[in-house]
Amino acid sequence: MKRALVTGGAGFIGFALCKQLAVSGYSVVVCDNLSRGKMDNELKTFLKKPNVEFVQCDLTKPEELAKLGTNFDYVYHLAAVQGTKNFYDKPAHVSRTNILCTINLLDWFVQLKKGKILFSSSSEAYASTISKFGGKIPTSEDIPLTIEDVYNPRWSYAASKLAGEVLFANYGKAYGIDFVIIRYHNVYGPRMGFDHVMPEFIVRTLKCENPFNIYGGTETRAFCYVDDAVHATQLVMESKATNETIHIGNDKTEVSIIDFAKDIHKLMNYKTEIKVNPAPKGSVARRCPDITKLRSLGFEPKTALKQGLKQSIDWYTNYFKTNKLP
């Protein structure tokens, strides 16, 4: 049985990936420090499977990595602190955690002398390039990475992802490891917490906010449903792709924030006035990935926006039947 390790495996994408790997017949080690990912009933049930093991480990502490074990075929590095609120409130924590986790995991991985490792970067790493210098949208992997303003805490996360990419590229050169970098673009779905735009809109709709405030309306995002994102992630890992970067997202779902809010209201049968407020400073006007490289590996995103939204709304509505609204 092939062995896979997923760091950040209790989190949103990490957990969905672990479930998929377990179904694909892997022996799966789920690693998380449970700072954001929760030991909820879904995770508890999943951990009962015979081919799944949980290791609670803080990857910022190098001495803890010995707990992870050895002999992995694939190591998926998804652990990170993210969420716009964290970027502004705890920028030092965001940069420090993400960079230390990556360095420690790489140092641990080179000792194994086996397997392939994947780093989950983000479209945020090139967001400043687009806003400062322009750049093609949909955006391909060869776009330079930029940090617009190191003094704006908004970029604490983007900088940690940029640093992570540099670390992977240079460890690759120094130690000859087999690695691949992916950049996720606005992944959404059930169990993604409450800090992202989709759950926030769902929560405010459940609270019947009227008028419904949005901050910036014409900005667009191309949302990628989590099932598509994890299929693409496993496909990239198991492909021959090595020493390179691949964008993961859905280029068929680009939508303005105002239409996104309207879609959610419609699916939740809610009628309200939408009040458009100025966009937050540093907000990116348009984001959409060029996924030509991903397509060349045989991937095509399958989930339409309305279908993914419906599945997400069902999950959140059900969740709030037994949990308090935040």
Ligand SMILES: NC(=O)c1ccc[n+]([C@@H]2O[C@H](COP(=O)([O-])OP(=O)(O)OC[C@H]3O[C@@H](n4cnc5c(N)ncnc54)[C@H](O)[C@@H]3O)[C@@H](O)[C@H]2O)c1
């Ligand atoms: N969700 C998106 O749209 C998106 C977009 C771009 C990039 N990404 C990247 O994909 C990865 C997964 O994202 P997600 O949305 O599932 O995030 P998430 O916050 O749900 O999951 C990250 C997990 O990492 C864990 N973690 C944090 N610090 C840790 C530490 N020191 N040691 C061990 N575990 C730690 C958290 O507890 C959490 O469960 C992240 O690296 C994120 O930066 C996500």
